[in-house]
Amino acid sequence: MLLQVERLDVYYGAVHALKGVTLCAEAGEIVTLIGANGAGKTTLLRTISGVIPSRSGRVTFEGRDITRLPAHDIVGLGISQAPEGRLVFANLTVEDNLELGAYRRKDRPGISKDREEVFRLFPRLRERRRQSAGTLSGGEQQMLAIGRALMSRPRLLLLDEPSLGLAPLLVREIFRTVREINQRGVTVLLVEQNAHMALSIAGRGYVLETGHVRLEDRAERLLQNDEVRRAYLGG
Amino acid sequence: MSEFLQQLVNGVTWGSVYALIALGYTMVYGILRLINFAHGDVYMLGAFFGLYAAQWIGAADHPTPVRAFVVLVAAMLGCGAVGAIIERAAYKPVRRSSRLAALITAIGVSLLLENGGILVFGPNPRFFPQIVPSSQISLGHGVSISNQQVIILVVSTGLMFALRFIVLNTRVGKAMRAVSHNHMAAALMGISVDRIITFTFVLGSMLAAAAGVLVALQNPKIDPLMGIMPGLKAFVAAVLGGIGNIPGAVLGGLVMGIAEVLVVGYLSPSYRDAIAFVLLIVILLVRPTGILGTQAAEKV
Ligand SMILES: Nc1ncnc2c1ncn2[C@@H]1O[C@H](COP(=O)(O)OP(=O)(O)OP(=O)(O)O)[C@@H](O)[C@H]1O
């Protein structure tokens, strides 16, 4: 098992945001996490990445307990995240953003090679490499956020609503790229509100509801599930 | 005319000192949204560390350029360490508390350094040794500049370019910019946000220390409260240029230095300290974001 989350409890002050969440991802999978606004999806990804502390429960990655590790060390172990809202460094260039994605790495040739790979996945970023990230369109910023997350050579990639605010055509392009990234051996944990798209590229899925895992199944079965269809697929 | 030029030379000299101090305020603000009110006192410590270093290596009795340089570096290293200690011991514990808690902490640290200074260095002014024997250089038309002013200008300009290089071109500088943009996003890159914050305090404190030594070359009377006024003025300079904005701090410092000598020269020396506050009020009324500052547009 690549990633294992066991009975995780997270609070924001008095708000109990995650209530005993258990979830896992096997190497090579695309696992999706769907749920309504406020269900706790972002909280879960942030806790895995170590930017939010958990009160109880455990996160293990490749058999190693990472629950209490600081965020910057978790990146070094091979988990990276393209966060909700993209959070690209607006005043830095596209290239500098990518370079920061590789902050923990020292292998210069490897870094340039991976940057070329990001430019191959997202050719628009190459054209805009010296432009400051704040001047990119929303879709380009999302590409940059994903590309930047790839620069640390993750084995697990956490994506928080990559389709947010993007036109349908662009959403399809992003999802195609996510699948390609996965085919190169990167395990993906994908948080989405666009449940249809997410379930169509994922192998398995979890439905999160007010901090609980409500359902867990193979993606094609979730697509057929009445409850899921009603709540997340618009009938 | 020559009178005006002479004032301008003096103003730019003072301005570059304010700029050095203002950079520390603005970098810390950029990264923590905190006004480090103890920063002026770090400048004071720089002068005292310089004094002790000068006595230690005998730069006072046998001044040489190398010894003067050693004094400068020693003061910068000493204050860099003090900056790191202040950040770790005082500010880090309250980082997740309210801004009011951070503000009170800053004022507390400032009082601690001032009163600790009185305790350790004594309440009376001390004389900073002549580590660079003074001489005047004539620029013609009745305008002259002292060699000490030249040193102030050259060293502060050099330090500002060094800072610019660090911030724009190095790995740690890019990490500083990432942290100042968004702590969480920076942490997700694998940047140790804590370490970058400490580094920022170290850099700012080193610049303040350099300012302390440079000023002491010219005004050798130093005392534990000497940091209060320049600290306030440099803070105003940082606000003037746009707090959080590095070129803004340099511009604000120069404007402050020039405004000050013009007021002294053409109005009255007794208004010297008042001009800082006039500038502060004017900028807050006319352009609260400062000359080069932009509206805080992050966190959409
Ligand atoms: N910083 C915070 N302080 C207090 N409560 C928070 C904070 N962040 C999130 N919450 C609360 O925690 C719960 C889970 O929020 P979270 O952002 O994880 O949901 P989400 O599933 O990602 O929602 P969305 O689809 O809108 O992004 C919500 O009830 C939210 O109000």
Ligand SMILES: [Mg+2]
């Ligand atoms: Mg969310």
